[in-house]
Amino acid sequence: DTEVTQTPKHLVMGMTNKKSLKCEQHMGHRAMYWYKQKAKKPPELMFVYSYEKLSINESVPSRFSPECPNSSLLNLHLHALQPEDSALYLCASREGGLPNEKLFFGSGTQLSVL
Amino acid sequence: DAKTTQPNSMESNEEEPVHLPCNHSTISGTDYIHWYRQLPSQGPEYVIHGLTSNVNNRMASLAIAEDRKSSTLILHRATLRDAAVYYCILSPRGSNYKLTFGKGTLLTVNP
Numbered sequence: 001d002t003e004v005t006q007t008p009k010h011l012v013m014g015m016t017n018k019k020s021l022k023c024e025q026h027m028g029h030r031a032m033y034w035y036k037q038k039a040k041k042p043p044e045l046m047f048v049y050s051y052e053k054l055s056i057n058e059s060v061p062s063r064f065s066p067e068c069p070n071s072s073l074l075n076l077h078l079h080a081l082q083p084e085d086s087a088l089y090l091c092a093s094r095e096g097g098l099p100n101e102k103l104f105f106g107s108g109t110q111l112s113v114l
Numbered sequence: 115d116a117k118t119t120q121p122n123s124m125e126s127n128e129e130e131p132v133h134l135p136c137n138h139s140t141i142s143g144t145d146y147i148h149w150y151r152q153l154p155s156q157g158p159e160y161v162i163h164g165l166t167s168n169v170n171n172r173m174a175s176l177a178i179a180e181d182r183k184s185s186t187l188i189l190h191r192a193t194l195r196d197a198a199v200y201y202c203i204l205s206p207r208g209s210n211y212k213l214t215f216g217k218g219t220l221l222t223v224n225p
Contacts, residue, residue, distance in 0.1 A: 004157075031211050042201060042215035043158065050211050090157050099146040099205040100165070103213060105157030 002027060006091050006106035014114055015081060021109045023074040023091030032074040033092040033103070034066060043090055049074060050097060081113045118202045118216040125222045126192045134187040134219055136202030141182050144207035149176065149187045151198040152218075158201065161187065197223045 004025045013019050023032065031050045035043035048056035049068040063085075065077040074091055088108045095101045119137040126132040138147065146165050150158040162169055162176045164185070169176040175188040189196055201218040 033211075033213070035215075042199075042218055045212065045214055048211045055211055092157075094211070097211050099144065099207045100163060101205075102148065102160040102163060103150070103158070105159065107155075107157050 002104060004091055004093055004104050004106035006109050008109060010110045012112045012114065013081065018079045020078065021076040021089055023106055024072055025093040026072055027093065027104065029093035030071060030096050031094040032068060034076055035090040035092065037088040037090055083113050086111055086113045118204060120202055120216060120219045123220040123222065125224065127224050128194060129191050132189040132192045132221065134200050134221065135184065137184045138204055139183045141204055146205040147178060147185050148203045148205050150201045150203065153198045192223045194223050194225060197221055
């Protein structure tokens with residue numbers, strides 16, 4: 001199984017809602033990533049978890065709250081988002097922290113904030 | 115962070131070779147060069163990576179300059195399914211898990 005599964009595929013939420021994005025992999029990877037991608041732009045790194053601990057936070061606003069409950073699962077909790085947060089949210093995983101390891105991406109969650 | 119520079123767009127004809135360039139003049143000696151591509155409405159997918167020597171796999175070839183300040187992704191026979199945004203990324207050694215995407219090259223393949 002070389003897949004990274006993201007759910008839901010699409011999400012529409014209001015600015016006062018609380019929602020969560022889910023990402024799962026069963027490749028035994030110990031590094032998991034959240035990227036945000038606006039239309040026609042490259043993915044922007046948000047968070048990295050390594051061995052279930054947050055290792056990188058790219059100064060992301062606190063309305064985005066990541067969680068890594070176990071080595072296979074990564075969540076992104078969303079609260080009080082703004083319309084400009086509408087984007088494709090991509091999850092990725094990697095075996096560890098070696099530079100020759102490749103990233104495996106999910107197909108993303110397309111988020112619309114109304 | 116070491117940065118990469120790629121042309122915004124390139125165009126090719128089907129069944130012809132495509133050479134996608136990437137400049138990374140501030141690369142450090144232990145950075146790996148990775149290439150990913152993103153098809154419309156999908157997440158990025160891995161294409162190829164290398165350190166110093168040229169690399170081949172079933173998808174593409176990677177040619178790395180001797181001074182490692184540039185590299186070229188080679189698609190030997192472009193197909194319509196190769197139309198995508200191609201990203202060149204530097205992957206650093208050490209405890210740094212950071213992988214930052216540059217702007218990428220939009221490849222259009224004409225039938």
